[in-house]
Amino acid sequence: MQQIVFLDRDTIPSQITLPRPAFAHQWQEYPATRPAQVVERLQQATIAITNKVVLNADTLRQLPQLRMVAIAATGTNNVDLDYCREHGIVVSNIRGYATGSVPEHVIAMLFALRRSLFAYHQDIQAGVWQEKQQFCFFTHPIGDVAGSTLGIIGSGSLGQAVARLASAIGMNVIFAERKAASECREGYLPFAQVLKEADAITLHCPLSEETTDLIAAPELAQMKPGSLLINTGRGGLVNEADLVAALQSGHLGGAGCDVFTAEPAEPSNPLLAHADLPNLLLTPHVAWGADSAIQALANQLTENLEAFVAGHPRNRV
Ligand SMILES: NC(=O)C1=CN([C@@H]2O[C@H](COP(=O)(O)OP(=O)(O)OC[C@H]3O[C@@H](n4cnc5c(N)ncnc54)[C@H](O)[C@@H]3O)[C@@H](O)[C@H]2O)C=CC1
Numbered sequence: 494m495q496q497i498v499f500l501d502r503d504t505i506p507s508q509i510t511l512p513r514p515a516f517a518h519q520w521q522e523y524p525a526t527r528p529a530q531v532v533e534r535l536q537q538a539t540i541a542i543t544n545k546v547v548l549n550a551d552t553l554r555q556l557p558q559l560r561m562v563a564i565a566a567t568g569t570n571n572v573d574l575d576y577c578r579e580h581g582i583v584v585s586n587i588r589g590y591a592t593g594s595v596p597e598h599v600i601a602m603l604f605a606l607r608r609s610l611f612a613y614h615q616d617i618q619a620g621v622w623q624e625k626q627q628f629c630f631f632t633h634p635i636g637d638v639a640g641s642t643l644g645i646i647g648s649g650s651l652g653q654a655v656a657r658l659a660s661a662i663g664m665n666v667i668f669a670e671r672k673a674a675s676e677c678r679e680g681y682l683p684f685a686q687v688l689k690e691a692d693a694i695t696l697h698c699p700l701s702e703e704t705t706d707l708i709a710a711p712e713l714a715q716m717k718p719g720s721l722l723i724n725t726g727r728g729g730l731v732n733e734a735d736l737v738a739a740l741q742s743g744h745l746g747g748a749g750c751d752v753f754t755a756e757p758a759e760p761s762n763p764l765l766a767h768a769d770l771p772n773l774l775l776t777p778h779v780a781w782g783a784d785s786a787i788q789a790l791a792n793q794l795t796e797n798l799e800a801f802v803a804g805h806p807r808n809r810v
Pocket residue numbers: 567568569588589591595646647648649650651652670671672697698699700703704725726727751752778779780781782
């Protein structure tokens with residue numbers, strides 16, 4: 494009988510139905526799991542479900558029963574895929590479930606930053622209006638989203654879905670070729686050219702060795718003055734301290750960050766430590782968080798388990 498252990502069940506909110514697989518199984522779930530608890534909790538497991546709990550080689554080699562890791566997310570950077578491949582552990586992820594939710598979050602951040610919504614809210618709270626003589630006041634830039642250029646890094650399901658929504662609101666969309674590439678595929682522009690030409694950049698590639706610190710001081714310096722950076726990919730794609738410096742210097746117009754190098758982010762994280770910057774918008778990794786998206790994720794998770802047990806794994810990574 495399959496022994497299924499879900500390590501971080503509370504990442505799926507209670508209003509979402511998580512269908513139980515139809516095959517015979519024992520199910521054990523934990524609201525959350527600390528690194529030190531993983532090995533003990535997965536000792537008998539044949540199938541581990543994890544959203545963000547890290548399963549590295551050190552942990553995996555202590556789990557001889559494990560046959561499948563079902564990642565309850567698209568991003569796979571919390572699991573040592575090489576180890577799993579070499580040791581016959583099937584890994585599956587969830588695909589294309591948030592093509593409504595994430596793009597809406599990205600576009601919401603773009604509008605909020607381009608129109609300085611957070612900054613105006615802060616000024617009203619600080620009593621700035623009472624010092625002015627008019628029905629309105631202008632203390633922060635307000636620009637147009639329509640007609641501006643959006644640079645997209647990562648052209649998978651989310652990059653493409655963001656492109657569709659951005660085009661619908663009148664943005665010009667350009668896709669970046671990989672940073673290290675010497676030639677450009679059709680439909681892509683060189684990475685550096687996208688940095689230079691875009692009024693806003695949005696990140697939709699996976700976190701890997703190749704993409705860690707993809708955007709750091711040199712790349713931020715190449716971005717157009719006043720441009721925006723939106724990161725709903727993974728925190729490690731951006732050097733957080735360098736991003737804060739680019740906002741403080743006034744070179745960057747604003748940044749929207751949904752993901753952080755460590756989550757939950759500590760108060761000492763550079764972005765949290767500067768969360769009062771008027772042009773920095775932070776959300777706690779909730780771009781995927783529309784109920785419709787999470788329900789689609791939950792359904793796909795069960796389908797992945799059933800396909801594995803039926804002998805034809807799907808969404809293998
Ligand atoms: N904040 C949130 O709530 C969510 C964040 N994510 C993140 O978004 C990422 C993308 O999701 P999807 O579009 O569904 O994945 P996907 O697998 O459909 O697309 C990823 C794309 O990135 C490209 N890519 C890989 N390495 C690259 C590189 N070095 N430079 C440029 N492009 C590269 C791939 O070729 C692919 O086209 C996930 O890996 C995950 O980290 C995903 C869902 C929700």
